[in-house]
Amino acid sequence: MKLTIQRATILAAIVIFVGLPLSFYALGDAPRRSLLKEAISLATLIAFAAMLGQFFMARSNTWLLSVFKPPQIQKVHKYIAYTAVTVILLHPALIVLPRALEGGVRPWDAFVTMITTLDNLGLVLGLVAWVLLLVLVLTAYFRKPIIKRLATHYRGWRYTHGGLATAFTLLALWHAIALGRHTDPRMSALFIVLALIGFAMLAKLYWGAPSRPTAPNPVQKGAAS
Amino acid sequence: MTTHEDNAAPTRRDFIALSGASAGLAAIGAAGWAQNAAEIDAESFTNTDHATDVLVIGGGMAGLFAAVKAHDEGxxxxxxxKGRLGASGLTPFGKGFFVFDPKTESGSIDDFVDTVSRSALGTNNPVYTRQVAEHSRDRAAxxxxxxYFDQTLAHRPFMRPIEDRDxxxxxxxxxxxxxxxxGRIAGAAGFRLDAEETITIRAKSVILCTGAGGFKPNGFPLGDLTHDGSVMAYRIGAKITGKEWNDGHSTRVDHPAATFDGWGDMFERVPSTNGVDVHHDLGVDMNYRAYALGNPVSGGPGAPQAETPVAGGPFVPEEFQRNFDSPPGGDGPPPGAGEGGAPGGPPPGFGAGANVGGASAGMAVHKSEGLVPINDRCASTVPGLYAAGDALGSHMSGGIYTQIGSSLAGSxxxxxxAGEAAADYASGRAASVIPDARLAQIRDQILAPLRxxxxxxxxxxxxxxxxxxxxNFVLYVKxxxxxxxxxxxxxxxRDHHAPMLRAANLHELRLAWETRNMILSAEMKLRASLxxxxxxxxxxxxxxxxxxxxNWRVWINIFRGEDGTMQLEKQPFGTWPAQG
Amino acid sequence: MTIKSINGCIGCGECVKSCPCDVIRMDHGKAVITYPADCQICHLCRMYCPVDAIEMSPEKSIPVVVPWG
Structure with a gap:
């Protein structure tokens, strides 16, 4: 099989957005639980990484536009959105549902306790992020009528979608680092770096000016070349 | 009334054995005598004063019903x-609830009471034995x-009637x-674990639902039960009974302290009900076997039976002798019986393997050890002070485990x-006045270890x-x-350590009080057993x-004499104590 | 180590309240294993935890006194 630029890109994406979280999970020292619970944890980690990946599968990634055709990118962006968003939206339920299979607190009771712990900042951030994601996904689904009604049409839509995505990512990331079982410093650093690059690309697209990323940025270099 | 005197002096060998048992304790990290690295300032404590008609102390099965019924009585x-409603004491771990259902039982309540009395060799109080059979169905309903019967954890179901009644x-x-x-009860005092605050509660009557206790032993989840209720009651003049009986539960040789693991999946089970099933479950027999023959001891459902017969040992009436041949989950007693029904043998889920006794060391048989009742309504010898469940020495089962699942049901x-009786007592009665000086003195006592x-x-x-x-050669084989x-x-x-306990924080302050109570309970157990x-x-x-x-168709009551020493008296089976 | 570790704590305090032996305390919004020597390994904290954050071990952190050798 020839290593075309397309294949290399896909491979790199898989390594960064799946391989790294998986290996950081494996290296982490959070205790292993049942197969089901670990599978759910992994699915959530990969889903969140994939959500970060969405920033790279967008118009903002000019370099990618030179490798793949925009409709191709759009399609993948959509499919990943459907699957990853489903996992993330189910994330609160997925935390408590396995308890139905064991003695102890019942899933619904656990759920109520969880979402009413409002004195915990990390938890409140997660709740707000969840609502933002719901708005993000609903607006994306109904984008056609929305775009029609927006005075600024497509440009306004882009700001809405990108803005919501950025806000969600910020809050969700903060939430994950504050509370996450697997977000040790290594995993947190990975997510932060990916998010910052994504934000930077988006900023560059919106304001045209080159942004000042805080981390070394190979993708940016690629985009500049 | 007899004052206890036993002049048998300990031999030198006895002393060596005892010191051996406590040797090396200095090396295990718990400092003995040391400076108090106080983390909090005893002078900064505030006090909160509460007042009520009926004060229920304890948040287990007995406390729940005491509060609900006292409230419903007006x-x-x-x-x-001390902990959380439904999540402290032994209530969270009992899963079997005895229900006498006349529709399904082949025998009558009289038959049931007679069977228990035969197994208990007369040590049970038939009035209380009958009571559990008569009322268990209503309580279960x-x-x-x-x-409660829909989930593993008791806190939420317990909160429902409490929240409904505010x-x-x-x-x-x-x-x-x-x-x-x-001369009568006036309230209680203590301190909060989460704030630098003492608590005073004035009450017209008090119900102790404080459970029994042990020596914080390993292998049985009673680390928070240290006989607090009966020791506090003893100090204000209540009579205490049943201290000579022994709960004989064992635990695993591997990880003996892992109570959850030792009980298989029982702690995760959803509670259920069971019908009449009367045993004579000892546990002491296993201690005797280990004492006579050495280790390892195996036993309990599914475990291979020891081949070597052992001479002597505790007596089991022929009618109630049983072997543990049936495989786990077979035709034997329902495995769910567990702690609530408390078979004296090894807990379910043990299977074959070496066990060691003493899991529940310091605890007597459920319902046998505690305040002496003066009537069938859970009243103690102190006017206005009631007790229920394991805090009441009702001898519902007798000095042995008889009916499976009756512990939870009995509580x-x-x-x-007790709830109804205490509410009746409080009704129309004025609260006693507690002098401020007395309250100040109590607060000083509470905080003394911090100072x-x-x-x-x-x-x-x-x-x-x-x-x-x-x-096992102290309280099991005596x-x-x-x-x-x-x-x-x-x-x-008692004389040189309890008065000099230190506490650096609120956790240690609780430990200090628990330790004091355990020391007094140990003294009671030794004196009653002697x-x-x-x-x-x-x-x-x-x-x-x-x-x-x-000579011994009697219960033993313990009380504090006028000179402060521990006194013992006999109370014949089937009688109520002399009032005085 | 009795109660072994707490991962993914949301600070709801259920474990603190449901521990019979006062082993766990809150510190800066998170449950912390504060007095492990008093843990009776009963798993109530684990069972009450809404987010399954608690990992148990059957090992007691202090030597155990048993009635015979």
């Missing part, structure tokens, strides 16, 4: 609990309606004192009866107590010389191995 009620609930409060004024039934600049660490004293009291030796140790702890010069049910003496019906 009293203002308050619950105070109420629990059912609160969702009953105030103080959780994570350690009660250290009962207050008596003008529910007695809680309800000590140096003292004994409560953990060290507890471990020393465990080293003296847990070995003889006068060894008990005298142990008593000498305990008196030392006093009963026969063997019966779970009380087994090597020097008096026979059942002695001529």
């Amino acid at each position: 009293a203002a009620v308050m619950i105070v609990s 109420e629990l059912q309606s609160w969702g 009953i105030p609930l103080l959780e994570r409060v350690t009660i250290t004192h009962l207050i008596k004024e003008d 529910a039934v007695q809680g309800a009866i 000590r600049e140096a003292g004994y660490g409560p953990a060290w004293v507890t471990q020393t107590l465990q080293g003296v009291m847990i070995p 003889k006068a010389s060894m008990m005298q030796a142990a008593l000498a140790y305990i008196e030392e702890l 006093f009963r010069t026969e063997s019966r049910c779970s009380h087994y003496r090597l020097d008096y191995p026979e059942v002695d019906d001529a």
Whole structure:
């Protein structure tokens, strides 16, 4: 099989957005639980990484536009959105549902306790992020009528979608680092770096000016070349 | 009335054995005498004053029903609990609830009471045995309606009737004192675990639902039960009974302290009900086997039976002798019976493997050890003071485990009866006035361990107590010389360690009070066991191995004499105590 | 180590309240294993935890006194 630029890109994406979280999970020292619970944890980690990946599968990634055709990118962006968003939206339920299979607190009771712990900042951030994601996904689904009604049409839509995505990512990331079982410093650093690059690309697209990323940025270099 | 005197002096060998048991304790991290690295300032404590008609102390099965029924009888009620409602004491771990259903039982309630009395060799109080059978079905129905039989954890179902009735609930409060004024109960006092605050609760009547206790042993989830209720009641003049009986549960040799693991999946089970199933479950027999033949001891459902017959040992009536041949989950007693029904043998889920006794060291048989009841309504010898469940020495089962699942059921039934009785007592009665000086004195006592600049660490004293009291040759296989030796140790702890316990924080303050209570309970257990010069049910003496019906068809009551010393008296089976 | 570790704590305090032996305390919004020597390994904290954050071990952190050798 020839290593075309397309294949290399896909491979790199898989390594960064799946391989790294998986290996950081494996290296982490959070205790292993049942197969089901670990599978759910992994699915959530990969889903969140994939959500970060969405920033790279967008118009903002000019370099990618030179490798793949925009409709191709759009399609993948959509499919990943459907699957990853489903996992993330189910994330609160997925935390408590396995308890139905064991003695102890019942899933619904656990759920109520969880979402009413409002004195915990990390938890409140997660709740707000969840609502933002719901708005993000609903607006994306109904984008056609929305775009029609927006005075600024497509440009306004882009700001809405990108803005919501950025806000969600910020809050969700903060939430994950504050509370996450697997977000040790290594995993947190990975997510932060990916998010910052994504934000930077988006900023560059919106304001045209080159942004000042805080981390070394190979993708940016690629985009500049 | 007899004052206890036993002159058998401990032999030198006894002393060596005892010191051996506590040797090396200094090396295990719990500092003995040391400076008090106080983390909080005793002078910064505030006090909160509460008042109610009926105060329920304890948040287990008995406390729940005591509060609900006292409220429904028209009293203002308050619950105070060391832990969380439904998540402290032994209630969270009992899963079997005995229900006598006349529709499905082949025998009558009379038959049931007779069977229990035969197994218990007369040690049970038939009035209380009958009560559990008569009321268990109603209590189970109420629990059912609160969702208790729908889930593993009891806190939420227990909260339903409490929230419906708006009953105030103080959780994570350690009660250290009962207050008596003008010859009757006047309230209680203690401190909060989460704030620098002492608590005073004035009450017209008090119901102790404080459970029994142990020596914080390993292998049984009673680390928070240290006989607090009965020791506080003893200090204000209540009579205490049943201290000579022994719960004989064992635990695994591997990870003996892992109570969850030792009980298989029982702690995760959803509670269920069971019908009449009367046993004579000892546990002491296993201790005797280990004492006579050495280790390893296996036993219990599914475990291979020991081949070597052992001579002597505790007496089991022929009618109730059973072997544990049936495989786990087979035709034997329902595995769910567990702690609530408390078979004396090894808990379910053990299978084959080496066990070691002493899991519940310091605890007597459920319902046998606690305040002496003066009637069938859970009243103690102190006017206005009631007790229910394991805090009441009702001898519902007798000095042995008889009916499976009756522990939880008995707590529910007695809680309800005590609740109604206490509400009746409080009705129309004015609250006693507690002088401010008395309250100030109590607050000083509560906080004293925090103020000590140096003292004994409560953990060290507890471990020393465990080293003296847990070995099977002290309270499981008893003889006068060894008990005298142990008593000498305990008196030392009582006189020279309990008054010098230190506490650096609120956690240690609780440990200090628990340690004091355990020391007094140990003294009671030794004195009662020395006093009963026969063997019966779970009380087994090597020097008096026979059942002695001529002299000992009696319960033993303990009370504080006017000179402050521990006094013992006999109360014949089937009678109520002399009022005085 | 009795109660072994807490991962993914949301600070709801259920474990603190449901521990019979006062082993766990809150510190800066998270449950912390504060007095492990008193843990009776009963798993109530684990069972009450809404987010399954608690990992248990059957090992007691202090030597155990048993009645015979």
